[in-house]
Amino acid sequence: MKILFWLGVLFTLCAPIVIGIHFNDTSTSWVAALSGAFVTFVAKLPEIAELSLGPVKARMRDKIEEASVTITQLKKIAVSNSEATLSDLIAGSFMGGMSQAKRLEIHSNVMNALKEIGADKAELEFVERDWKKGISIIYLRAIKSAVEGREKAHQINSAATEAQKSASAELDILSDFDTWTSPTASQTKKVIEKYGINSEDVEFWISEYKYFEDHGSIRDKEKFAQV
Numbered sequence: 415m416k417i418l419f420w421l422g423v424l425f426t427l428c429a430p431i432v433i434g435i436h437f438n439d440t441s442t443s444w445v446a447a448l449s450g451a452f453v454t455f456v457a458k459l460p461e462i463a464e465l466s467l468g469p470v471k472a473r474m475r476d477k478i479e480e481a482s483v484t485i486t487q488l489k490k491i492a493v494s495n496s497e498a499t500l501s502d503l504i505a506g507s508f509m510g511g512m513s514q515a516k517r518l519e520i521h522s523n524v525m526n527a528l529k530e531i532g533a534d535k536a537e538l539e540f541v542e543r544d545w546k547k548g549i550s551i552i553y554l555r556a557i558k559s560a561v562e563g564r565e566k567a568h569q570i571n572s573a574a575t576e577a578q579k580s581a582s583a584e585l586d587i588l589s590d591f592d593t594w595t596s597p598t599a600s601q602t603k604k605v606i607e608k609y610g611i612n613s614e615d616v617e618f619w620i621s622e623y624k625y626f627e628d629h630g631s632i633r634d635k636e637k638f639a640q641v
Contacts, residue, residue: 489532496541497540497541499520500521500524501544501545503521504517504545508548514641528541547594547595548594550596553619553622554589556638557602557620558582562574585602585605602623
């Protein structure tokens with residue numbers, strides 16, 4: 415670029431004089447001068463650009479930093495609001511109203527949106543903490559229904575055996591609905607085995623509950639939505 419710059423300077427100074435003297439052409443002299451000036455300008459363009467854009471770049475950097483702060487603040491608000499939304503959403507599942515399938519859909523949409531705005535693992539775990547407790551309660555409800563041999567979750571089986579009733583009652587003792595605490599899949603299985611209860615339905619729901627504990631996701635959403 416240095417060579418190009420000095421060639422431009424030389425061309426700008428000499429070319430108009432040579433052309434003017436030998437060809438007596440003023441207009442061509444001006445064109446030559448402008449051409450030389452243009453070459454000189456191009457040679458120095460990077461430095462000019464750096465010089466002229468310096469303040470602009472600084473202002474842009476400041477704006478980007480401001481935007482980053484704003485985005486961080488908005489993300490924190492989104493995380494906090496999402497945690498409250500999912501907690502209310504799962505709490506509502508114990509009172510009817512919205513279908514379970516719709517609740518699962520909303521949960522999925524909320525979590526996907528948080529991931530898109532860059533929520534990290536800790537933030538996602540915070541958002542889902544009460545949601546997962548609620549899901550565990552629903553799994554336990556499904557297991558108890560299977561233990562008692564109910565045809566429908568909200569319909570009592572009048573023909574349930576004493577062992578079935580006792581197993582269900584013990585699972586209630588291990589639960590604390592006020593704090594949304596449920597026995598683990600392993601604890602639940604021990605209680606069921608203690609009373610000698612064995613059925614495909616019970617085994618299915620314990621397996622589903624264990625999968626949820628291990629992976630944090632619902633494996634069979636279609637059946638879960640029917641609980």
